[in-house]
Amino acid sequence: MRDWVTFPDGNRGRRSWDSDPQKARAWQHRLAQAWGGDERPVCDCRHQGQPMGLSVHRCLRQRDGRQVEVYHLARLRHQGALHHVACSFHEADPRRDGRSGYVEGVVRERDDGRIGIALRRGLRCLDVAAAPADPAQAARQGGGQGAVRQARMTELGLLHLLWEEAGLNRWTPRLGRARRRWPFVREALDRAALRIVPGRNQSLSDRLAMIGYADEDGPALLRETARNCGETWRILLLGIVDDIALVNWQEGQQFCALRFDGASAYNLRVSAASVWHERVARRYPMAMAALALPRAERAIRVMGLVTATVRVGVTQGLSLVRCRADDIALMEVEPDTLTPVSSGHELAIARALVEQRRSFVRPLRFDAGRDAVLPDFVLTDTGDPRGTPMEVFGRADEAYAARRSEKARYYDEVYGQAHWWHWDAVASPGRWPAFPPASPQRGGDDDA
């Protein structure tokens, strides 16, 4: 990922220093100095010969009962697609991204550099879920090509937004083993949550708690978030899911219990109505098949975002956080990079890309229907400023064939025949064509 920033005084720094424990303090100090200045910091991209300006924003957050200032950098509004595909400020053209599956205003860039969203169900405990878009009505409103555009974001859409804003759907070899360390991932997600505004005067980070292994600060942050939510707000729990099981309760009654990786250090219990077990099994078969295996045999990890009401109690001197889930969204990821994948074929390609030290982005679907043309991966190191799309064709039936030729036509037209890659996983299982070569400059990915 290309993330160097040049300040008006000529000093340079990297956006990713924000999640580097050794550099974060100095980096925050640097941003604080730049905040409110007359001249803008710039990234290394150019548009019509000019450097692309960035803005510095300040957020306030509660920590240990105190207000803490947090600074962050943002691209200017509506400029996401003008940044180079390898730049950390790049955003895919919304027409070629799962965000296109929403009606206007569901995800919007605000003047203060943050992102406003309209959730299907607000975060107040009293809020109820809005009904999903009715296909017939959406078609009457001119959704275009029969596509149903959602007027609200679901939990899965929110999980995708968090992933994208935290940069976790982008991979570059420079990251090495960083994403195996949960505190690093938590920090990146927390910064993203700070920039997401789910309702007036709200920040998603006030409601989001993250659960993971070997995170010294995690349990205290969970308790603080749970207390702040109280009886008024729902809490959002995010972590790697270890188990989702039906548990027998008294007199033949059952409930669904969800356990996050590392949860024992948190004194956390998450339950849901028993119907959720069948619901997630139907909706996320790949995730549930992985969870049915012993941990060491799982080829993927399962990320979970749970919306719940929360109660903090004290049992035998320990504070216990009990959550009752209203919704569960899951996402299958490759374990080393946390790149979302939706099939074994995609997993094989993600692994091969990592082995060959390639840089890539995984476009996310949000709540868009199957008809949105979304590549499985986009190589960001080929020198093409838009990146090089990659498609894995994993089925051979007739309905899929039509869809496949439609996709091929689209890529041929938009990128040109030689400028996208595909693999027919049915015709040649286990053997895919060579990847398009990386450009000698590695798409500006180097540390230079």
Ligand SMILES: [Zn+2]
């Ligand atoms: Zn840029």
